[in-house]
Amino acid sequence: MHIAVNMWTSALNGLRRWSWLKRSLFVIFGLAFLTSSFLFLTEPGLKIRKWMAETVITTQHRDWAWMFVGAQMRDEMVQLLQDTTDAMGQGHVDLSRIKITKQGSKKNRTIDELIKVDDISGPTWKGKKMTVYDPTTVRVVVPNKQGEGERITDMVKRTGAVAGVNGGAFYDPDGLGNGFAPIGFIMSGGEVIFTEHEGSVPQHSIGFTKEGKLVVGLYSIDELMKQGVQEAVFWKPRIIADGKPLITQGDGGWGIGPRTAVGQKADGTLIFIVIDGRQPPYSLGATLREVQDLFLEDDVQNAGFLDGGASSELVVDGELLTKPASRYGERRLPSALLIFDHPEEYDADHIWDGLKKIDAGGAKTHPEFLKEQEELRKKGQLNSTPKTTPVPSKSPDSTGTKPGGGVTSKPSGTPRQTESPNVSSTPSSKPAGEPSDSPKPPGSTATPGGSSPGTGTTTSPGTGGTPKASASPAETNGASPNGTVPPSPATTPKPTTTGAGTQSTAPSGQTAAVQGQTQQNQTVKPN
Secondary structure, three states, X not given: OHHHHHHHHHHHHHHHHOOHHHHHHHHHHHHHHHHHHHHHHOHHHHHHHHHHHHHHXXXXXXXXXXXXXXXXXXXXXXXXXXXXXXXXXXXXXXXXXOOOOOOOOOOOOOHHHHEEEEEEEOOOOEEEEEEEOOHHHEEEEOOOOOOOOEOHHHHHHHHOOOEEEEOOOEOOHHHOEOOOOEOOEEEEOOEEEEEOXXXXXXXXXXXXXXXXXXXXXXXXXXXXXXXXXXXXXXXXXXXXXXXXXXXXXXXXXXXXXXXXXXEEEOOOOEEEEEEOOOEOOOEOOEOHHHHHHHXXXXXXXXXXXXXXXXXXXXXXXXXXXXXXXOOOOOOOEOOEEEEOOOHHHOOOOOOOOOOOEEEOEOHHHOHHHHHHHHHHHHOOOOOOOOOOOOOOXXXXXXXXXXXXXXXXXXXXXXOOOOOOOEEEOOOOOOOOOOXXXXXXXXXXXXXXXXXXXXXXXXXXXXXXXXXXXXXXXXXXOOOOOOOOOOOOOOOOEEEEEEOOEEEEEEEOOXXXXXEOXXXXXXOOXXX
C-alpha cells in the first residue's frame, strides 16, 4: 500500500513538471481513451453508437454511419429500417372509425374558426401543433410554373390559403435541389398530378378522402381512387393505425431530427405537428416515438409522417412560424398541404405534363448558394468555382420508386397521355454542413430526414393484405449501398373512366430514366 501511494505521488509530481501543452495533450488522450473504451467495449456504448448511426442514416450522409457501427451493421440497420417501415404500412385503416362532424355550409370563416396553433416542446425540441377543425379544407398544392418548386409562404399568398405545411418528398441533389422533381406521386382534386408508377404499385401514402378522412399506409393509386381519396402525397411511416401505436419498443429507430406529421381524431379533427431540429441549442429534433406519443395524447386514430428534415415548416396567414433546418431558410418544394376556407376554388396546375426531362437542380443553379459563393469569392475566401463530377445513376430503393418522373394525365373526362420525363440535375459539389433530408436521385445511399422507423419498432397491427412494394435485389435498401446498376424504367398509369369513378389502370408503356445524378434511398428525409 505504501509503495502504491509513493508511485502515485511520484506520478503527480512528474505531471506538475510538464508544460501546459503536454498536460493538455495527456488529458485529451486520456479522455479519448476512456470514451472509446466505453463506446466500443460496453453494451451501453453500443446502444449509443447505434443511436448515433440511426440519426446519421436519416440524413444525406448515410454512408458516414459506418464510423459508428461499421459498414456491415450499417447496411443491416438500413435494411431493417426498410422492412419495418413497410410492415408498419401494411393493412388498410378502418375509415368507419372516423365520424366526421358536419361543418355545415358556413363560409368566409376566420382563421380562428378554421385552425388553432399551439407551441409545443420536449426535452430536445421545440415545435408547433396545428389543429384543423374541418378536414375537408385540406388541399394538396403544387407550384404553378415549370422549372422549380415553390416556397410555402408563396403558395399560401398566391392561392389565398389560410395555412400550410410541407408535403411529399423530392429529389434533392446536395441538399440544394430546386424542389421540382417529386418522388412517388401527387394527387390533388381527385386527379393524379404526378406519379412514377403505374396505378397498381403500392406506395406509402398520406391522403384525404372527399369527406376529409385521413388515409395513411401502403396504398396503390388504384386503391386510393377506390377509397375516394382526393388529395395525397408520398411519404412515411405510418405510426398509428386504428387507434393503436405502431412503435411499442424503442424510440422508432431514427434518432432525433426535424419532423412533420399529421393525425386524425375520431371526430375528424386533424392534428399537424411540426418539429424544428438540428439547430443547437434552440432545438435538436424529436424521435418518431415522441411524435407518436403527442398524437396519442390527443386520442388520434390514424397518423403518419410527411417529408421532414430541412423541409419541415408551418406557415400561417403567409407567415413562417417555425424555423426550418436549412441554412437558406424556406426551401422550394414540389407539394404542400394547405388549409383553405374555400378549398373548392383551388385547381392544381399540371406543370409536369408533357415534360420529357425534369431538372432537379443542384449547387450550380441554386440562387442562394451561388450568391453565397460569390460573396466568399469577393472576400478572397474562395479561389474558384467548385469542381463538380457527375455521378452515374443507380437503382432506386425498395419502395419501388423508379427513377424519372412519370407524369400522369387527368383521370377524369378524356384521358390525356404524356411522355414520362427524365429527371436530371446539374452536377454539383456538396457544400459543407447543409442539413438536407429530402431524397436524392438514384444511387445515393443517403436518405431524407423525414421519418422512417428502424430498430425498436413493431409491425402494423392493421389487417388487410396490401402487398409490399416490389423491388429488385439491387433495390433493397442497404443491401448494396454502393453498387451501381442500370436504372429501371418507370411507367405511368393510363387513366380510364369507369362507371364507379375514374381510376388509373394499365401502364401506358412510357419509360423514364434518371441521368447524371444520384438518388436517395427512400427508407426515411428525411424532410
